Amino acid sequence: MSAFLALLRRDLRLAFAQGGSVGLVIGFFVIAATLFPLASGPERAELARVAPAVIWIGALLATLLSLDRLFQADLEDGSLDLLLVGGTPSSVVVLAKCLAHWLSTGLPLVLVSPLLGLLLGLDPVGIVMLVKTLLLGTPTLSLIGAVGAGLTVGVRRAGILIAVLILPLYVPVLIFGAGAVDLAALGLDTGPSLALLGAVLLVSLPVGTLGAAAALRLAVL
Amino acid sequence: MLATTGLGIIRGERAVFTDIDLAVEPGEAVVLRGPNGAGKSTLLRILAGLLSPTVGRVTWDGAAIADDREAHGRRLRYAGHGDALKLALTAFDNLAFWARFEGTPVEAVDDALDRLGLGALGMLPAGVMSAGQKRRLGLARLALAPRPLWLLDEPTVSLDAASVDLLAGMIWDHRAAGGMVVVATHDGLSLPNARTFVLEKAA
Numbered sequence: 001m002s003a004f005l006a007l008l009r010r011d012l013r014l015a016f017a018q019g020g021s022v023g024l025v026i027g028f029f030v031i032a033a034t035l036f037p038l039a040s041g042p043e044r045a046e047l048a049r050v051a052p053a054v055i056w057i058g059a060l061l062a063t064l065l066s067l068d069r070l071f072q073a074d075l076e077d078g079s080l081d082l083l084l085v086g087g088t089p090s091s092v093v094v095l096a097k098c099l100a101h102w103l104s105t106g107l108p109l110v111l112v113s114p115l116l117g118l119l120l121g122l123d124p125v126g127i128v129m130l131v132k133t134l135l136l137g138t139p140t141l142s143l144i145g146a147v148g149a150g151l152t153v154g155v156r157r158a159g160i161l162i163a164v165l166i167l168p169l170y171v172p173v174l175i176f177g178a179g180a181v182d183l184a185a186l187g188l189d190t191g192p193s194l195a196l197l198g199a200v201l202l203v204s205l206p207v208g209t210l211g212a213a214a215a216l217r218l219a220v221l
Numbered sequence: 222m223l224a225t226t227g228l229g230i231i232r233g234e235r236a237v238f239t240d241i242d243l244a245v246e247p248g249e250a251v252v253l254r255g256p257n258g259a260g261k262s263t264l265l266r267i268l269a270g271l272l273s274p275t276v277g278r279v280t281w282d283g284a285a286i287a288d289d290r291e292a293h294g295r296r297l298r299y300a301g302h303g304d305a306l307k308l309a310l311t312a313f314d315n316l317a318f319w320a321r322f323e324g325t326p327v328e329a330v331d332d333a334l335d336r337l338g339l340g341a342l343g344m345l346p347a348g349v350m351s352a353g354q355k356r357r358l359g360l361a362r363l364a365l366a367p368r369p370l371w372l373l374d375e376p377t378v379s380l381d382a383a384s385v386d387l388l389a390g391m392i393w394d395h396r397a398a399g400g401m402v403v404v405a406t407h408d409g410l411s412l413p414n415a416r417t418f419v420l421e422k423a424a
Contacts, residue, residue, distance in 0.1 A: 002322075002324045007322060009318075010307070013309075014307055017310075020309075076303070077306060078301050078303020079303070081269075081299065081305070082305050082319070084271065085269050085270060085290075086294050086295075087291050088294075088322070
């Protein structure tokens with residue numbers, strides 16, 4: 001447990017330190033989402049209709065952007081060897097890193113999303129649902145992404161490879177996440193979509209941690 | 222006691238080494254020597270449990286380390302080519318992280334820094350340190366809390382003569398307390414009564 005907390009604390013400090021990734025990820029998210037109305041025209045009703053999709057895809061790409069450093073930085077400076085050989089189970093190491101990744105990318109994205117929702121003309125009901133779905137969906141993005149980051153650790157230009165490996169696996173989260181916001185806007189029942197988002201999260205928790213741990217052992221050991 | 226029997230490993234369709242039988246007793250130091258590519262680093266990684274041998278096995282007091290890698294991890298200190306430092310963190314915070322990660326008291330950090338002559342640099346970010354200072358900071362992990370087995374891969378790289386002596390002194394104290402050391406080195410780390418183990422380059 002102390003190892004888990006120590007690693008979580010260190011990764012959060014590094015993420016928020018100068019040269020950390022938090023500001024970049026949020027900046028990318030905001031810019032990507034605001035570029036959309038510039039391309040599609042400022043028709044308000046039209047924008048509100050596609051807003052959930054735009055924001056969800058923005059969140060997805062922003063998460064992806066930060067994934068290639070998840071284990072790569074630790075591999076390069078030799079920390080990864082010591083993390084894996086330090087007497088702590090590798091799945092605990094992965095879980096701490098995933099939680100730190102979510103707290104430093106997923107959660108900030110959730111916090112900024114209402115602003116983008118407003119910007120794209122989403123109504124209050126839609127914004128509340130957007131925050132709910134992102135809160136349930138972004139941890140899944142970190143966990144599934146960790147498997148891709150683990151498999152590509154040590155590979156040059158891993159970022160594009162991770163995208164190709166991982167984006168197809170993000171499809172369920174995208175469908176249920178953006179879908180629930182659409183349903184809420186139409187006044188329909190969003191319960192099943194949220195339940196499925198939660199189910200995907202629960203499945204990805206063991207699959208992501210154990211999968212990434214196995215991938216790291218393959219890469220390093 | 223650490224022992225290997227019939228150790229061999231194939232990497233990239235090439236046998237790096239075969240039939241390594243090595244035993245390290247408490248208090249003993251083994252210096253690995255051999256030309257580049259002879260497999261010194263590979264052997265150290267196998268001893269650390271970071272790499273699985275193709276044939277043969279590594280045992281600790283008779284039990285294979287592959288059966289319980291985490292227990293093996295808790296009895297060794299591995300210092301590889303990287304210094305395992307985060308450049309944005311101070312020297313103190315770097316060491317304090319490893320202390321917390323291992324579950325050893327953070328109070329040991331100041332002593333460990335002093336031990337390597339870094340006592341005055343504790344609040345300096347690792348990023349502004351020289352290569353030799355970074356290496357010393359990496360080696361300061363050895364002084365955090367006693368662990369019986371030290372595995373050191375070229376620990377003297379970029380160290381000045383005084384620091385090499387410092388390291389030799391630490392290794393001596395470690396052995397006097399019953400610790401074991403396996404070190405791969407090319408140059409002047411002189412360890413009294415150390416056994417030399419030569420790795421030949423496989424044909």
